[in-house]
Amino acid sequence: MTPMLIAAVLLVLMGLGYTQGFSRSRALLAADGARLHSRPQYHGALVALWVLVPAILVLALWVMFGPGVSRAFIVSQLPADIVALEGSQLNIAIARIQAIASGFGVAGEVAPWETAAGETYAQFHFLTLLLVVGAAAGLGILALLYARKRITPALRARNAVERAIGWLLLACSAVAVLTTFGIVASLLTEAIRFFTFVNPLDFFFGTVWNPRFSSTGSDAQGQYGLLPLLWGTIMVAGIAMLVAVPVGLMTAIYLSQYASPRMRNTIKPVIEVLAGIPTIVYGFFALVTMGPALAALGQAIGVEIRATSALTAGLVMGIMIIPFISSLSDDILRQVPQAMRDGSLGLGATQNETIRRVLLPAALPGIVGATLLAISRAIGETMIVVMAAGNSPILRANPAEPISTVTVTIVNQLTGDSDFAGPQSLVAFALGLTLFAMTLVLNVVALMIVRRFREQYE
Amino acid sequence: MTTDTFSAGAPFAMSASPTAVPAEPVKETVRTIDPAANPARLRTDDVSVFYGDKQALFDVSIDIPEKSVSAFIGPSGCGKSTFLRCINRMNDTIEGCRVSGDITLDGENLYDPRLDVVELRARIGMVFQKPNPFPKSIFENVAYGPRIHGLAGNKADLEEIVESSLKKAGLFEEVKDRLHQPGTGLSGGQQQRLCIARAIAVGPEVILMDEPCSALDPIATAVIEELIDELRENYTIIIVTHSMQQAARVSQKTAFFHLGKLIEEGPTEEIFTNPREKRTQDYITGRIG
Missing domain, CATH: 1.10.3720.10 (MetI-like)
Incomplete structure (x- = not known):
């Protein structure tokens, strides 16, 4: 729901930016009779791209720090004895609050303090969401106005758009490369964990494959x-x-x-x-x-x-x-x-x-x-x-x-x-x-x- | 007029001469009998070529004198290359191509279905327009033909064939230190001489050259032309060229083709100094083509 909302807001803003850039450059053309360096389409596209820049920055910040902020907020709502638990029990408590807040419900008894914390967190969550969408939209509008103001006959919008497209294509190819690195990294970290249990020599040169599942009750691996x-x-x-x-x-x-x-x-x-x-x-x-x-x-x-x-x-x-x-x-x-x-x-x-x-x-x-x-x-x-x-x-x-x-x-x-x-x-x-x-x-x-x-x- | 029609080795009969009758009555090409020329072992009679329904060559009859250079000249698309490719049946590899008429070497019809095309191509070698050495070493390029035909009994024989072929092609001195490096690393002119050596190594009687210098610079061209002149001592050579100067320089006999027809043939000097046909004169003076 949230990503859809943000995408819709951004799309509307970009459409607005494009038409603004287009009409503004056309108006320049009509007013001065000056020769534009770039055709109006490019001016429109450039303004639309400008709208995107602050919005992407805001969203990136949210993705990076959002979870940390949420967690800190929930922890501040928890009783001191729960906070003192640390580790996985604290994580479970936080997960329960988040589940209550989202309305999915949780297993087992719900303590009154949990309900209260869940409600405050739901409000907090809604507010931050509004803040983020508002910031993305507001900064986007500011960027739109700024980009619109920049339009002059000499502005090299075509070259700027070309460069932006180059970056976009680079980003797409980076996806495949980064994914490969990501896969290797995840394989490697988990494999290293495995090798803390089993000697690599036994793994690579062992001739017997007989992993006992712990459910058989035996301690042997x-x-x-x-x-x-x-x-x-x-x-x-x-x-x-x-x-x-x-x-x-x-x-x-x-x-x-x-x-x-x-x-x-x-x-x-x-x-x-x-x-x-x-x-x-x-x-x-x-x-x-x-x-x-x-x-x-x-x-x-x-x-x-x-x-x-x-x-x-x-x-x-x-x-x-x-x-x-x-x-x-x-x-x-x-x-x-x-x-x-x-x-x-x-x-x-x-x-x-x-x-x-x-x-x-x-x-x-x-x-x-x-x-x-x-x-x-x-x-x-x-x-x-x-x-x-x-x-x-x-x-x-x-x-x-x-x-x-x-x-x-x-x-x-x-x-x-x-x-x-x-x-x-x-x-x-x-x-x-x-x-x-x-x-x-x-x-x-x-x-x-x-x-x-x-x-x-x- | 008897017409034997063949398509890719399989004969089928046709009652009369091919359908495409030229708009104007064809003037019977006069066969020149030049007393100075060597006797001909390679003869063609009424050769026509069809690509599907389209006729590319019309009733070509010509005798090729032994141990001399014959040049086929004419503007692009005149059928001279098509005719050349009939002589060692390279047109067999083109789908929908059909050849009618007689081509005989020592009285033996080259389109006789009993004739082995592999053997024929060993007797009538070919050098192509663009140098096309195989992606192998210089030695292997020349040894290719002798190997597939089993011409060398042992390694020493093979080396001798390769060396003498390279010498005949005037390339040995330039490549003797790098026989085992790729043939594709040579310059264009050297590659073409390598292809000539490759053709010679099989021991052909006739060598067909399809515009052998069109991809080469003037200096490399001069070297090849000199080589062709030397080779005439041992081989019957037919060269297709669109350069009239080249034909005049290297050949003893010249045939002029235009729009799929053989217009005129005769001793080279005569064609260039005193052509009988107006179209020939127009072409050699640069008015057409």
């Missing part, structure tokens, strides 16, 4: 060996790549070099549909169709293949990844200049020789990039393995046996009744950090490979 999970992830991703890379690459070669345009226009969208299927549906497919089929096949040839195993999950994941590789590689192969193909064909090379010796080497960096992208996807894939890999975190070499992966374990450790105080759930952050580091290393390696093997062509 259990064992957090990463290797079984890491091996499971690598095995599933490896099987997936064994399926996806050859099939995807050959599909790309067919589509880009052999298929007639009509064939291509039919096949490519159909393959891309594969990429649009939700992974949970692939999970069903693995569980219900692929797993039993593989088990039956194993029986027929006398090998024991479990229905839920690394093999099942890997094969289905491979199918899922085919369109990544085929689509990207197809585009890359088609970008190799026609002159390269002509040169090779003109020397009497067959189409096949041309593809193997000229096109693929020229397209290699792109294909490696596509493959590594697909591997990252395979490593991070969760749903198929949750459903079809058997969830058995034991170090095994046989792909026909159930395994578990890092992603599956993160799901297991975070779902259900978990607080973030013990290693049982904190381990999820350490696992997430490991995954993140793996994909990061993969990307760096990909870049290095691409640089090393890039064969320049015009």
